[in-house]
Amino acid sequence: xxxxxxxxxxxxxxxxxxxxxxxxxxxxxxxxxxxxxxxxxxxxxxxxxxxxxxxxxxxxxxxxxxxxxxxxxxxxxxxxxxxxxxxxxxxxxxxxxxxxxxxxxxxxxxxxxxxxxxxxxxxxxxxxxxxxxxxxxxxxxxxxxxxxxxxxxxxxxxxxxxxxxxxxxxxxxxxxxxxxxxxxxxxxxxxxxxxxxxxxxxxxxxxxxxxxxxxxxxxxxxxxxxxxxxxxxxxxxxxxxxxxxxxxxxxxxxxxxxxxxxxxxxxxxxxxxxxxxxxxxxxxxxxxxxxxxxxxxxxxxxxxxxxxxxxxxxxxx
Numbered sequence: 001x002x003x004x005x006x007x008x009x010x011x012x013x014x015x016x017x018x019x020x021x022x023x024x025x026x027x028x029x030x031x032x033x034x035x036x037x038x039x040x041x042x043x044x045x046x047x048x049x050x051x052x053x054x055x056x057x058x059x060x061x062x063x064x065x066x067x068x069x070x071x072x073x074x075x076x077x078x079x080x081x082x083x084x085x086x087x088x089x090x091x092x093x094x095x096x097x098x099x100x101x102x103x104x105x106x107x108x109x110x111x112x113x114x115x116x117x118x119x120x121x122x123x124x125x126x127x128x129x130x131x132x133x134x135x136x137x138x139x140x141x142x143x144x145x146x147x148x149x150x151x152x153x154x155x156x157x158x159x160x161x162x163x164x165x166x167x168x169x170x171x172x173x174x175x176x177x178x179x180x181x182x183x184x185x186x187x188x189x190x191x192x193x194x195x196x197x198x199x200x201x202x203x204x205x206x207x208x209x210x211x212x213x214x215x216x217x218x219x220x221x222x223x224x225x226x227x228x229x230x231x232x233x234x235x236x237x238x239x240x241x242x243x244x245x246x247x248x249x250x251x252x253x254x255x256x257x258x259x260x261x262x263x264x265x266x267x268x269x270x271x272x273x274x275x276x277x278x279x280x281x282x283x284x285x286x287x288x289x290x291x292x293x294x295x296x297x298x299x300x301x302x303x304x305x306x307x308x309x310x311x312x313x314x315x316x317x
Contacts, residue, residue: 002173003092003119004205006044007233007296014297015317016235017309018047021075028082034306035087041313044297045090046083047121047208050076051099077108081115091117095151095174097141098125098134102150102160105141109154113169120174121208122147122199134185144176145195148202176200178207178234180221184255189224197230206233208299211250213282214259215289236290239301240279240308243272280308284315291316 007014017038022028035046080091093112095105112118124144127134136142141150150160155171157164176199179192186192196207212218218236225234241250247266251258258266262282269275287298300309 001090002205003045003090003175004173004233006090007206007235010044010296013291013295014044015041015300015313016043016045016047016297017300017302018049018237019079020049020303021051021079028079031079031083032086034302035083037306037310038300038302038313039087041310041317043089045092045119046087047092047094047299048076048080048083050094050096050125077111077115077117080112080117084115084117090119092119092121092175093117094121094123095147096123096125097136097144097147098123098127099137099140101137101139102141103139104137105147105150106154106160109151109172113172116170118170118172120151120172122151122174122176122204145199145202148174148176148199148204152203173205174203175206175208175235176204177210178221178225179210180212180218181210181256193225193228193230196225197228200230200232204232206235206296208235209237210256211237211239211254211301212256213262213286214257215286216259217257218290219293233296235297235299236295237299237301238283238286238290239303239305240276240283240312242276242279242305242308244269244275246279247275276308280311283308283312287312287316 001009019031019034022031076093080093083089084091095108100108112120122144124134124142124147134142141147151172151174153160154165155168157168159165176196178196179186182189182192186195200207209218222234241247247258247269250256265278266275269278290298300312302309
């Protein structure tokens, strides 16, 4: 079943989470450990992130540097196939504009369709580390809505060069991202919501939020988008912080606020263990309130947080 069907046919708030492909050369066992830690809570689907290639510079020792392009976390398509085969759980690979050409995307779609994986999360992705602003690859897409159009064309039997697909497979279905506290590049919330609506109109069946810690901002965001006619399921993305450093790092990195009640308690934390426990307690509070509000699903970002998520899931599922 597709993600949209899974969450629509679940009596209670669905449980899902996101994982990262392993670092190049490290094997998949640690990833299996994360899934085994959380599998008992009946995840309806698992997302697998995609990471763009980056340029690194190798010192040749003669005053010159060699520029090389590497991917530190390859294998999103292979990981999605491995997980779906091993666990029989719907897998949702991320498809990015960032770092990919239209031809790269086309080959990803072909591989995924051969494997019977037809749920996607469509994202623009982050800018490269050496970029001050997002720049698409030559021949790539600048916006998620352009990537949606390519997927839609593929579903309708057209390759990027306009030639027909001789035998079409099961069409892809997909969700997109959204930002209860606004995307950092959006000039204002009105523009951010405008483009979310365009992404939904282009074919996205649901949206998953960036992490947030203030449910009031999420509820206010829902009110605003419903008034704009956006009626697809909105899935809150949640992650309990687990270290003292994350209390300041997460708001800075994701351009989000901690609610005053949480910030006041966070200041009292003296150790990583205290911060981790506060993160778990706050996450349980958040999730219980979200479930009371009858959100269709809660999506957990598991990187470095699988043990904390397990404690949260034990308290709410």
